[in-house]
Amino acid sequence: MNDRFNIRASRALVILATAAVALVRVGPVHAQGGAAPAPDTSQELRFDPSLSLDPTLPQVAAMAGGLTPAYGQRSLSEGEWRFDFHGYIAAPLNMGFNSRKDPLPGQSKTVLHAPPVVPDDLETFSHTGVVPTTYVQLNLSEGNSIVTANVSILAKQANVSESFLEPAAQMGITDVFLSILPPLGERVHMQALLGAFTLRYGATGEYDEGRYGTPLIARISGVGEHVAVTTGWKKFTFTLEEGVHGQTNNASSSISPDVWNNFADPGAGSTFVAHVHAGVGYAGRVMVGGHFLRAFSQDDRDGSAAPDGRIDVYAGDVRLNLGRFGHFYAALSYTDALQARTVSRIVSVLNTLGGKGLMDNYLGAQSGGTGQLLTVGGQYDLSIGRLVSYPVPFSGDGPDLFVSLFGMQTHVSSTDKVGDPQTGLPYDNVTKRKIGIEATYSLLSWLAASARYDRVDPDVSDKRYSFAVLSPRLIFHTGWQSTDQIVLQYSHWFNGSRTTVRVGEPPVEDITVVPDGNMLSLAARMWW
Amino acid sequence: MPFGQWTPRYTGFMSATFQGSIGQRTAPVAGQSKTVFHTPPQTLDEYASFIGTNTMPGQWVGMNFICGNGVITANLSLNTWNPTAPTTYYQIGSQLFLLSAYLELNIPAIGPLHPRLMAGYFGPFYGSLGEYSQGMYTNSLIGSPRGVGELTVIEYRLRPTLTLFLEHGIMASRNGSVPTGVVPSDGNGGANPIYPASWVHHAHLILRRTGETEVRTALHYLYNWAQDDRAQQTFDNPTTREINEAYIKDAHITVLGWDATVRNSAWGFLGAGASYIQGENAFPLRGLNTFGGEGQNLTDRWWGPSTGGTGKLIALGLNYNTSLGRMLRPAYSTDAPDVTIQAGFIMAYTLTHPSNLTGTTDPNAAVPDVFNHRLRYKFGVESVYTFCSWMAAALRADRVAPNSKDAEETFYVLAPRLIFRTNWVSRETISIIYGRWFYGPHSHGEAGSTVSGDVGMDNQLIALNVNLWW
Numbered sequence: 001m002n003d004r005f006n007i008r009a010s011r012a013l014v015i016l017a018t019a020a021v022a023l024v025r026v027g028p029v030h031a032q033g034g035a036a037p038a039p040d041t042s043q044e045l046r047f048d049p050s051l052s053l054d055p056t057l058p059q060v061a062a063m064a065g066g067l068t069p070a071y072g073q074r075s076l077s078e079g080e081w082r083f084d085f086h087g088y089i090a091a092p093l094n095m096g097f098n099s100r101k102d103p104l105p106g107q108s109k110t111v112l113h114a115p116p117v118v119p120d121d122l123e124t125f126s127h128t129g130v131v132p133t134t135y136v137q138l139n140l141s142e143g144n145s146i147v148t149a150n151v152s153i154l155a156k157q158a159n160v161s162e163s164f165l166e167p168a169a170q171m172g173i174t175d176v177f178l179s180i181l182p183p184l185g186e187r188v189h190m191q192a193l194l195g196a197f198t199l200r201y202g203a204t205g206e207y208d209e210g211r212y213g214t215p216l217i218a219r220i221s222g223v224g225e226h227v228a229v230t231t232g233w234k235k236f237t238f239t240l241e242e243g244v245h246g247q248t249n250n251a252s253s254s255i256s257p258d259v260w261n262n263f264a265d266p267g268a269g270s271t272f273v274a275h276v277h278a279g280v281g282y283a284g285r286v287m288v289g290g291h292f293l294r295a296f297s298q299d300d301r302d303g304s305a306a307p308d309g310r311i312d313v314y315a316g317d318v319r320l321n322l323g324r325f326g327h328f329y330a331a332l333s334y335t336d337a338l339q340a341r342t343v344s345r346i347v348s349v350l351n352t353l354g355g356k357g358l359m360d361n362y363l364g365a366q367s368g369g370t371g372q373l374l375t376v377g378g379q380y381d382l383s384i385g386r387l388v389s390y391p392v393p394f395s396g397d398g399p400d401l402f403v404s405l406f407g408m409q410t411h412v413s414s415t416d417k418v419g420d421p422q423t424g425l426p427y428d429n430v431t432k433r434k435i436g437i438e439a440t441y442s443l444l445s446w447l448a449a450s451a452r453y454d455r456v457d458p459d460v461s462d463k464r465y466s467f468a469v470l471s472p473r474l475i476f477h478t479g480w481q482s483t484d485q486i487v488l489q490y491s492h493w494f495n496g497s498r499t500t501v502r503v504g505e506p507p508v509e510d511i512t513v514v515p516d517g518n519m520l521s522l523a524a525r526m527w528w
Numbered sequence: 529m530p531f532g533q534w535t536p537r538y539t540g541f542m543s544a545t546f547q548g549s550i551g552q553r554t555a556p557v558a559g560q561s562k563t564v565f566h567t568p569p570q571t572l573d574e575y576a577s578f579i580g581t582n583t584m585p586g587q588w589v590g591m592n593f594i595c596g597n598g599v600i601t602a603n604l605s606l607n608t609w610n611p612t613a614p615t616t617y618y619q620i621g622s623q624l625f626l627l628s629a630y631l632e633l634n635i636p637a638i639g640p641l642h643p644r645l646m647a648g649y650f651g652p653f654y655g656s657l658g659e660y661s662q663g664m665y666t667n668s669l670i671g672s673p674r675g676v677g678e679l680t681v682i683e684y685r686l687r688p689t690l691t692l693f694l695e696h697g698i699m700a701s702r703n704g705s706v707p708t709g710v711v712p713s714d715g716n717g718g719a720n721p722i723y724p725a726s727w728v729h730h731a732h733l734i735l736r737r738t739g740e741t742e743v744r745t746a747l748h749y750l751y752n753w754a755q756d757d758r759a760q761q762t763f764d765n766p767t768t769r770e771i772n773e774a775y776i777k778d779a780h781i782t783v784l785g786w787d788a789t790v791r792n793s794a795w796g797f798l799g800a801g802a803s804y805i806q807g808e809n810a811f812p813l814r815g816l817n818t819f820g821g822e823g824q825n826l827t828d829r830w831w832g833p834s835t836g837g838t839g840k841l842i843a844l845g846l847n848y849n850t851s852l853g854r855m856l857r858p859a860y861s862t863d864a865p866d867v868t869i870q871a872g873f874i875m876a877y878t879l880t881h882p883s884n885l886t887g888t889t890d891p892n893a894a895v896p897d898v899f900n901h902r903l904r905y906k907f908g909v910e911s912v913y914t915f916c917s918w919m920a921a922a923l924r925a926d927r928v929a930p931n932s933k934d935a936e937e938t939f940y941v942l943a944p945r946l947i948f949r950t951n952w953v954s955r956e957t958i959s960i961i962y963g964r965w966f967y968g969p970h971s972h973g974e975a976g977s978t979v980s981g982d983v984g985m986d987n988q989l990i991a992l993n994v995n996l997w998w
Contacts, residue, residue: 154612168618176542248545264618270548298563345616
């Protein structure tokens with residue numbers, strides 16, 4: 001036992017020492033990559049990386065430790081119908097700590113909050129994804145090599161742990177779509193998705209939404225179609241994607257926004273989203289993409305005086321699969337909203353819900369939904385174990401140090417010159433920025449230690465709103481490459497004097513609320 | 529499923545539709561376009577309504593999980609008519625979650641007798657005129673009891689080709705009585721304490737002859753009733769013309785029906801049926817979905833609010849579908865071009881008791897002669913030409929005459945379609961649909977319609993529907 005421990009410990013020390021050297025030695029990608037034998041792809045198209053995330057992937061931020069889920073296996077023949085069941089669960093116990101201002105007899109000074117009162121609302125720029133959230137997704141599919149029926153069941157709240165009923169948190173049957181892969185030969189690859197599903201563009205992770213759980217370009221939900229065609233020439237691949245999405249219901253003027261209806265918005269009209277994307281890839285290593293989408297509403301049921309609204313998004317991104325040098329993704333996105341109040345929530349920019357969400361979080365109530373966002377962001381992930389073990393393939397069955405660097409910045413221009421009356425934050429001509437780093441050291445087959453640091457500036461010119469989060473973690477799992485993890489996490493927030501949080505239903509910023517400074521979390525996750 | 533071996537199975541059906549209707553804004557101002565797009569569509573095609581024609585395919589997902597052996601199986605189904613991904617707000621009730629949960633006991637045959645039993649939450653359909661569906665139109669001609677209870681089927685083989693079936697069932701409505709104090713709202717799906725606990729008793733006699741031409745004919749009896757004192761309230765609500773909440777009478781619905789189907793491999797499938805529905809104070813009744821709906825729809829859409837749900841409805845229906853390939857070529861292979869034709873006809877006549885207003889305190893209640901002695905009918909034909917393994921073209925036309933007292937309510941629907949699939953015989957279809965409604969001057973939605981009265985009805989629809997079953 002002691003020998004095994006000593007071997008592991010010495011192996012770990014070697015990795016740490018070599019990692020430091022390797023990080024210094026890592027030069028330009030092409031210089032390092034030139035030493036490695038390039039894979040022969042002259043006869044075979046390499047389709048990865050892709051422009052968007054697969055609709056069946058969970059709509060959550062990356063898991064701690066650089067772990068990525070791998071999902072089902074398609075049927076290999078037209079005659080064989082195969083049933084597949086895969087999914088993901090995340091169930092966290094979160095406890096926020098704060099102090100009561102003036103405790104009375106029978107009241108403790110220390111108060112405990114669940115969910116924690118911290119600046120981590122998904123829709124806001126302040127969201128870091130540090131606070132684990134409940135999420136369950138069950139994917140069931142039935143199909144053959146050409147056509148597959150996919151149904152997913154989602155919940156963002158488990159009934160056994162809630163204190164009041166949030167019907168909308170039990171989303172139920174969420175995605176329903178056909179996936180069609182017509183056999184067009186080896187040089188052309190086509191996939192059509194038809195039905196109700198969600199697409200995400202600008203996902204910073206290699207196989208997930210990244211550390212922030214925020215697609216940098218847009219998230220498109222709805223019912224419609226999406227076709228992607230890829231072909232190749234020598235080592236180059238060329239991808240074209242297009243899609244049209246609509247919605248199935250629309251809140252009538254008789255509905256009052258409330259918790260049970262997920263704050264239905266009678267002011268939103270029927271909205272449609274049309275989007276096109278183009279990408280050029282090289283040898284399965286590089287994908288450069290261009291994106292355009294338009295979400296628009298022309299509906300006379302949303303109030304006779306409401307103008308037609310639209311949201312346009314223009315974006316470019318680059319994704320590099322650098323082999324032992326890791327994975328890099330960066331995107332530049334320009335969002336142009338015009339009278340977007342009537343655009344519904346089937347389109348989501350930076351996790352906001354439709355035009356109203358864009359107004360509430362970025363453009364301001366006085367903007368009428370008119371304004372622009374210029375967003376740049378990216379993420380770089382590196383496995384030191386894979387790097388130092390080269391040219392021997394790294395199997396993952398050993399100690400590893402996984403490092404992730406990530407950040408994003410958004411500049412907002414709005415016709416709202418007043419700013420947020422609650423917080424005092426301006427809407428127009430404001431730059432928001434957040435950066436972070438996470439390192440995870442897999443010490444044993446069942447134990448890893450991790451630490452993450454985030455800094456968020458909701459307005460880079462006014463540091464009173466800024467805050468930082470430091471989150472050390474212990475990660476337990478059943479094997480080096482197991483599909484489960486239990487994460488014990490402590491987080492401490494270094495809040496500015498005007499750091500604000502959202503409270504209430506619907507959540508609104510409240511400058512009078514003192515955020516929790518500390519959080520303990522015990523989260524269980526598994527995927528299959 | 530083999531005896532003694534426990535086997536899980538997963539079956540289902542999904543249909544998802546991108547659809548929107550096109551209309552014109554009456555008075556656009558600056559920043560507003562003249563053309564408007566509506567989802568859900570603002571056309572006269574409401575699900576389960578008489579004026580519905582099935583032109584709009586809609587959404588439906590049914591996932592059936594079955595586990596059992598050759599004798600007994602547990603059946604669960606997860607369903608929704610509105611998956612969450614394409615919605616813009618949470619619609620209570622659209623996620624049906626566990627819709628069915630029942631056991632099916634398949635008792636081994638005792639000589640010519642073969643008994644079967646279903647018990648739990650489920651809902652059988654009676655009066656389906658199509659070969660594998662309801663036919664051209666949605667509603668079952670006889671009815672569908674829904675709730676928790678039992679259904680016993682005894683199969684008796686009279687001759688090798690002749691079998692008699694006796695069915696008998698008792699059911700309670702799914703949710704029972706709503707507690708006093710609950711305020712009906714969208715948040716609770718309109719749950720109303722005036723709805724009493726209701727019950728359904730039904731029996732059926734079915735005769736089936738097998739052979740080259742298979743014939744099945746059946747007689748049906750269904751009785752839905754309530755006698756619950758908890759439903760009565762202290763005061764009448766004058767806004768509900770259908771009922772005096774301070775004096776709630778026992779409610780009854782009786783359905784007598786007949787239907788028959790003929791299946792021939794060459795000539796196709798013919799279904800015909802008729803039902804006689806009699807209601808008495810039926811407005812608050814739940815649990816039996818008749819051709820005209822449950823008690824509330826029967827009252828509001830068929831007999832008139834002031835009848836309180838007392839009246840009679842006679843419905844007749846006919847449905848025929850055939851394949852020209854099978855009809856004209858005896859050695860027809862399904863892997864070849866074909867033309868299929870389906871035609872349907874529905875007629876319904878109502879008799880009401882418009883003077884039956886005893887006890888109501890509503891001063892505005894009026895005699896609704898618009899419902900009494902009213903004839904409604906609709907018919908349609910659909911043809912699908914499959915000219916290659918992956919594509920077909922279809923055309924559907926319907927005429928709907930909802931009111932014999934006002935011919936100007938009559939309207940027509942024309943709907944061409946392109947259908948794509950992965951093979952001649954496949955489990956999925958992808959359809960691009962265009963629908964055009966030709967309304968009469970007085971065409972309108974029925975009571976409870978979701979078509980907005982503010983902006984009127986749209987007359988064009990574009991839809992992309994995908995469906996697959998497994």
